[in-house]
Amino acid sequence: MDRTHEAVDVETSEIVGLIAYSALAAMTRLAKDGDQAPSIGTHIEHARMSARAFEIFGQLEVWAEHRGLDLPTAAGGYSGLFDDLDARTRPTTWWERSVKTYVTVGAFSDMLLQVSELHDLFDDDSGPWDLGQGEWVRANLAPRTEKDPQLAARLSLWARRVAGEALGLVRSTLFTHPELATNDPDTVDAIVAWVTKRHRERMAGIGLKA
Secondary structure, eight states, X not given: OOXXXXXXXXXXXXXXXXXXXXXXXXXHHHHHHHHXXXXXXXXXXXXXXXXXXXXXHHHHHHHHHTTTOOHHHHHXXXXXXXXXXXXXXXXXXXXXXXXXXXXXXXXXXXXXXXXXXXXXXXXXXXXXXXXXXXXXXXXXXXXXXXXXXXXXXXXXXXXXXXXXXXXXXXXXXXXXXXXXXXXXXXXXXHHHHHHHHHHHXXXXXXXXXX
């Protein structure tokens, strides 16, 4: 994330604010997941993931400071973004909680990557999007769903419910903040289609049906 002397326009402020807020939301979600973890080892692993999310926020703070951007104000514009999704998708088991995070963090990470690439925002190719949670779920859940068809079926239904909310939120966010997709409805459709495709690939990676 270079470009240390460029002024920040409205579009860039919207994008960086969304990334910053999403990083804080992911940090909180992963910390809560860790608090509900079935073992101390899993708790520690999720604490590390949560810390990575805050590292992203810290990097954005430096990036914003160099450009005179008020990051708390930019991020605050998205306050409560995930509240309705969370209210409608309350997990009842540990694996439901993990799958919910896998789906929502994955979908929003994909959207943010597409938006930042669309605006050529950062100098690196991919950005610091991988918090490690996806890899953890693939390593720990996929072997279980392969051996337990009932678990796979149950979590597939749950994942579809969460995905419906998450993908709907991706679309509504892009329409509510049109600068993110360069004020182009066709670009919104293209981003949502790509995020949906990536979601299906992630589901296949843990043995669930999208």
